[in-house]
Amino acid sequence: MITPHSFSSRITCVIALVLLIVPGCAHDSYQQRADIIKTHVGDFYDHLKANRVSAAVHENEQIEVMADQMAETVLKQGQKQGTTQVEREFALMKTARETAAQNWIALGQYFTIREQPEKARASYQRVIDAYTDQTERVYREQALRALSDLEIVSEPASGLIP
Numbered sequence: 001m002i003t004p005h006s007f008s009s010r011i012t013c014v015i016a017l018v019l020l021i022v023p024g025c026a027h028d029s030y031q032q033r034a035d036i037i038k039t040h041v042g043d044f045y046d047h048l049k050a051n052r053v054s055a056a057v058h059e060n061e062q063i064e065v066m067a068d069q070m071a072e073t074v075l076k077q078g079q080k081q082g083t084t085q086v087e088r089e090f091a092l093m094k095t096a097r098e099t100a101a102q103n104w105i106a107l108g109q110y111f112t113i114r115e116q117p118e119k120a121r122a123s124y125q126r127v128i129d130a131y132t133d134q135t136e137r138v139y140r141e142q143a144l145r146a147l148s149d150l151e152i153v154s155e156p157a158s159g160l161i162p
Contacts, residue, residue, distance in 0.1 A: 030088055033070075037063055037096050044103050048110050060103040064130075067096035094135070101131045101139035108146055117154040121147060 040059045047056035070093035074086055108123035127143035 030092065033066065034092060034095075037066060037092075037099065040066075041099055041103070045106075048107070053107070053110070056103075056107065060100050060107070063096050063100045063103070067093050067100065070096065097131065097133075097136065098139070101127050101136060104130075105139065105142055105146065108143070108150075112146075112150060112153060117150055120150055124150070 040063045044056050044059040047053070047059060070089055074090050074093060077086055077089070104123050104127045108120045111117070111120035111123060124143040124146045128140050131139050
């Protein structure tokens, strides 16, 4: 028979165990998502190397989706959880967005090398249009420079040569 004292002791042990396990789960979740982002990045470049552009684009879109989900979590959990957890979530979200922007630029470079200037322009323009935060300015500027450089390597449109 369970006495009130032994029941109380068991509950206390269970609560203590949960308190020890939960922080580990949060870390595992954070690390798991970081690993997923790394996998998507690796897959993105593997697909580009194999000329599977649609698959590469899909991988990059998955990184953007993860970043959007993390942004929602940061907004929702900002006041509920401790500062450390929110800061980690924000840092991972920022990393995901920066990675996705870099991947779009890499895709533009891929198209430039493949002499597909319209697709390269679209990829660079995506960075300019989608990454508008002040902290992402460096990627917008890089995309703008790439657009200018694209004019150097692109064939002139017919009728523009004097």
